[in-house]
Amino acid sequence: MAKIIRLRIKWRLYILVFGALCSFPALAGCRKTITSTPNATSYPGDNYPDVFQSFWNGMNTNYVFWGIDTTNWDNMYTVYKPLFDQLTVFDSAHEAKAEQYFQQMTQGLIDSHYTLNFSTTGNSFSPAQYRKLLTDPNYFADSAFPAAVLDSLIPAKYLDKSSVVTGTDTVTLEGTSTPFTAVSGTINGQVLYLYFSNFALSQAGAHTSPVFNYFFTMLHRYYGSLKGIVIDLRGNGGGEIADLDYLVGQMVTSQYTFGYTRYKNGVNRLDYSPWAPAVVKPWVGGSVNVTAPIVVLGDHLSVSMSELTIMAVKTLSNGKFIGTRTWGANGPLTSSVYFDGGQFTIGGSAWGSSGYMFVYTSSSMFKYLNGDIYEGVGVPPDIYARETTAAYLSGDDLVLDAAMRYLGL
Amino acid sequence: MKVCCAVTGFFVLCSLKSNGQLFVGVEGGPNMNYLTTSNASEPFTNYQGMKGWNIGIPVGYQFFDWLALEVAPTYITKNYDIVRTGFFTGVYQKNYNTYWQLPLNLRFSFGGKALRGFVDLGGYAAYWSSGRQKGTEANILNEVDTAYQTVNPTSILGENYGYSYDQKYTFNSTKDNRMEFGLIGGAGVSYQLFETYTFYLEGRYYRAMTDQQKQYELNQAPRYNDNFGVVLGCTVQVKKIVSLFKK
Numbered sequence: 001m002a003k004i005i006r007l008r009i010k011w012r013l014y015i016l017v018f019g020a021l022c023s024f025p026a027l028a029g030c031r032k033t034i035t036s037t038p039n040a041t042s043y044p045g046d047n048y049p050d051v052f053q054s055f056w057n058g059m060n061t062n063y064v065f066w067g068i069d070t071t072n073w074d075n076m077y078t079v080y081k082p083l084f085d086q087l088t089v090f091d092s093a094h095e096a097k098a099e100q101y102f103q104q105m106t107q108g109l110i111d112s113h114y115t116l117n118f119s120t121t122g123n124s125f126s127p128a129q130y131r132k133l134l135t136d137p138n139y140f141a142d143s144a145f146p147a148a149v150l151d152s153l154i155p156a157k158y159l160d161k162s163s164v165v166t167g168t169d170t171v172t173l174e175g176t177s178t179p180f181t182a183v184s185g186t187i188n189g190q191v192l193y194l195y196f197s198n199f200a201l202s203q204a205g206a207h208t209s210p211v212f213n214y215f216f217t218m219l220h221r222y223y224g225s226l227k228g229i230v231i232d233l234r235g236n237g238g239g240e241i242a243d244l245d246y247l248v249g250q251m252v253t254s255q256y257t258f259g260y261t262r263y264k265n266g267v268n269r270l271d272y273s274p275w276a277p278a279v280v281k282p283w284v285g286g287s288v289n290v291t292a293p294i295v296v297l298g299d300h301l302s303v304s305m306s307e308l309t310i311m312a313v314k315t316l317s318n319g320k321f322i323g324t325r326t327w328g329a330n331g332p333l334t335s336s337v338y339f340d341g342g343q344f345t346i347g348g349s350a351w352g353s354s355g356y357m358f359v360y361t362s363s364s365m366f367k368y369l370n371g372d373i374y375e376g377v378g379v380p381p382d383i384y385a386r387e388t389t390a391a392y393l394s395g396d397d398l399v400l401d402a403a404m405r406y407l408g409l
Numbered sequence: 410m411k412v413c414c415a416v417t418g419f420f421v422l423c424s425l426k427s428n429g430q431l432f433v434g435v436e437g438g439p440n441m442n443y444l445t446t447s448n449a450s451e452p453f454t455n456y457q458g459m460k461g462w463n464i465g466i467p468v469g470y471q472f473f474d475w476l477a478l479e480v481a482p483t484y485i486t487k488n489y490d491i492v493r494t495g496f497f498t499g500v501y502q503k504n505y506n507t508y509w510q511l512p513l514n515l516r517f518s519f520g521g522k523a524l525r526g527f528v529d530l531g532g533y534a535a536y537w538s539s540g541r542q543k544g545t546e547a548n549i550l551n552e553v554d555t556a557y558q559t560v561n562p563t564s565i566l567g568e569n570y571g572y573s574y575d576q577k578y579t580f581n582s583t584k585d586n587r588m589e590f591g592l593i594g595g596a597g598v599s600y601q602l603f604e605t606y607t608f609y610l611e612g613r614y615y616r617a618m619t620d621q622q623k624q625y626e627l628n629q630a631p632r633y634n635d636n637f638g639v640v641l642g643c644t645v646q647v648k649k650i651v652s653l654f655k656k
Contacts, residue, residue: 008609030618034447034632060448074627202557242552261550265491265502267450267630268622270584273502274542276572278550285557308550330547337496339549340451340567365551 011209026376046350048098052084055102055348062261064270064341064365068373069110073269076105099123102357107131112306112329112375114361119347119354128376139300146298149387150183150195153397155230158404159185161194165214167207171200173239180204182211183232184218188409190227192218199239199305201246214251223251228407231313232297234323234387234399238304241332248312249283250356251290256280259308261332264341275367280312291375294319295403298381303352304326307379311368314382321382322402328378331362339363411554430471432607436481436642437464443637444489444504444621447630455493459503461486461636467644469516477516485510485535485615487634491544499566502544504578510535512615514593522601529595537587538580548572584622589634591617597640606648611640 045051056077057167060066066073080101087094099118103125105114112128155164163185172182180203182196194215196208204212219229229251260275296313298306298321307330313319327406337340342363367373374380385402441459446509465483472478485508493500514531548567553562580587597611615636622632 019477031633032620034445034631035628054569056449057628060628077627164501241550242554242557244550245552245554246557259550261548263546263549265546269626270581270585273546274574274576276546276548276551276574279548281551283557284554334549338547339569341452366550 027313035159045119046384048087048090048094049081050090050100050357051347052081052101055359056081058270058346058359062264062309062336062341062344062359062361063109063111063269064264064362065109065111065375067272067365068375071108071110073171075318080105095121099121099125099308101194103130108284109295109330110328111362112327113331113333113357117358117360119352119356121356128327133271149234149397150181153392153395154193154195154400155183157395158187158400159183159191160187163214165211167211169203169205170210171198171203171205173198173200173237178232179236180208182208184211184215186218187230187404191404191407191409192222192226192228193230193232195232195234197235199243199309201243202240207208219290220286220288223290223292226292227296227409228293228403229290230297230400230403230407231309231330232400233302233309234297234299235301236298236303236306237301238329241305241308243305244245244309245281245283246274248309249279250285250287252280252316253282253289255282256315257369258312259369260367262367263364266306266340271340272365278308278312278366285389286348291318292409293407295406297320297399297403298326299322299386299399300324300378304329305331307374308332308366310335310379311374313356315369320384320406322406323378323381323399323408324372324384324386325378325380328374328376329362330366330379331375332364332366333362431625431647432477432562432609432644433466433468433647434470434642434644435464435535436467436609436640437462438638438640440485440487440636440638442487443635444632445635446632451493453493453497455492455494457492459488459490459505461488461505463510463638463640463641465510465512465640467642469644473632475518477518478513479516479529479531480511480513483510483512484508485636489634493565494499495521496563497547497565499564499571500544500546502542502546505541505543506537506578507539508535508589509538510589514592514595518599525599527599527609527611528598529593529597529611529613530566531593533591533593535589536592537580537585537589537621540580542578543575544572563577586620586623588619589617589621590619591615591631595640607644607648609640609642611642613638613640627643 038365040071045054083101086270102116107127107130109127114127116125122280163405166183171179180198184194226400257277257279260350261278263273265271294313296310298310310321314321343360344353345358385399387398391398440461441458442461444456448454460589463483463485465481467479467481469477469479487506489504491502512533514529515530516527518525518527518528547565551570595611595613596611599607599609601607617634620631
């Protein structure tokens with residue numbers, strides 16, 4: 001009897017051990033391999049196939065518009081990997097091929113900040129610019145703004161002579177020295193006008209500081225009696241985010257939301273953070289509650305911070321956007337160290353100190369208050385008005401004229 | 410085919426022992442969940458485990474004193490935390506995910522009549538029913554005024570004000586794989602009282618074998634839940650309850 005019991009216990013133990021042995025390999029295996037995909041900047045990338053792999057992975061991780069961009073990025077891998085694998089030698093012919101492939105891969109991307117900068121040749125490629133010129137070869141040529149209108153028309157015809165303040169400094173934007181021009185004055189003593197070429201107000205020097213001092217002094221002193229304020233952002237290429245509060249924040253006395261941003265927060269394409277409210281805060285140095293209409297002028301060359309400022313102004317109950325649809329690059333962009341996603345460099349030191357290629361791209365996706373995302377399409381105006389060469393030659397700024405009509409002048 | 414084999418096996422086992430016992434009960438306890446994934450390209454980012462809990466209703470059939478088949482519809486949380494470090498300290502996201510889970514396992518037990526040890530082996534299917542995200546992120550369009558106030562920030566939240574959120578997670582049908590299948594391994598001790606009630610304490614491991622995401626891109630970094638829990642439970646023999654009611 002005791003022997004039988006011992007045998008039964010033994011049998012059960014065998015089953016237990018067998019079951020455990022069978023199950024542990026199953027517990028350990030079967031999952032997909034979790035490969036440790038390195039940061040795009042960490043690839044050795046001293047040959048074209050590596051550079052391609054680095055770029056393709058970097059785009060998966062860093063490009064913030066996969067949620068709305070219709071580019072089939074997997075298909076790009078399938079099509080272009082074999083082509084890059086054939087580029088076995090680095091010479092000018094292969095480099096030209098490589099740049100051509102990169103351009104073909106990215107030409108449909110909606111990020112309108114997006115630019116490929118090839119360090120070895122100095123070439124660059126902007127998909128947004130490529131598409132705009134494809135549909136309208138005169139996209140850049142048929143606008144008389146800003147230089148001609150600004151130099152000879154607005155100060156001469158529209159601004160009160162005694163009020164005109166203008167100046168030009170040189171500022172640094174994205175590491176590049178850029179001319180920075182600003183103009184301010186009054187129109188009929190009733191409207192305060194401000195133009196500046198870039199959002200670099202904190203860098204205003206000896207020549208442009210008087211312009212901003214004039215504008216903000218007049219704003220703070222006469223905001224109650226002004227019939228309107230015109231902020232002219234035509235041709236403005238954007239710049240520093242801090243200027244949003246510095247400019248718009250001086251015209252409001254309470255914080256408000258004008259849209260939302262979100263970032264990448266994981267390595268896969270659809271890993272996003274929640275939408276965070278984009279706000280304008282009253283500037284810490286002081287602000288006034290402007291109740292008069294605030295008109296912002298913009299055009300097809302208003303880019304990035306210009307577009308964000310336009311949306312911030314048009315959100316106000318007394319804000320109005322007059323002009324044409326903007327460029328369409330409104331995903332805020334900052335140094336890649338701050339957020340998961342955004343600009344990155346590929347290619348190791350074998351290509352030189354700047355690597356093989358710098359990919360300039362937005363750090364976050366922006367959604368306007370109404371839920372629309374204007375990336376790649378531009379912000380539509382509340383009132384359409386467009387300057388033409390013919391109008392300029394006859395001494396008219398049709399956009400400013402539209403603003404004056406709106407303000408009842 | 411597998412289902413047919415399982416059902417056939419079940420009836421074969423039932424026929425082997427006519428005096429088998431059906432039991433039902435309740436179990437629950439705390440757990441610790443980890444998300445296993447690759448984040449090598451995310452600097453200063455740690456994926457950390459988070460505490461959760463689960464409660465279930467075990468229903469089983471005791472074929473022999475050493476073998477039982479058990480199924481336990483369970484409500485379980487599988488949480489994890491993404492924490493930024495260094496310059497990014499203060500940025501985090503706690504992910505609270507709840508699943509309706511159906512584990513099916515064999516329980517091999519051994520030992521004395523009242524106090525026994527056991528080992529659980531099986532698998533489970535789960536449905537990701539809801540999610541909540543709580544955290545703080547740096548808000549790019551809510552800057553701390555560093556340009557005009559010449560502040561020298563020492564952290565990302567000194568550059569940009571943090572946006573704190575606590576919101577329901579909205580599922581993305583392209584991305585989220587709401588069905589999860591996995592394996593169960595567990596070991597514990599049980600104590601039978603009055604030959605009717607069985608109390609048990611078990612350490613249990615739920616290992617997801619399916620990705621938390623659908624396969625929507627090439628070279629996708631998978632995400633798996635690894636859930637370690639302690640379960641305290643009590644079962645009662647159905648036959649005994651029925652006889653109590655009959656009396």
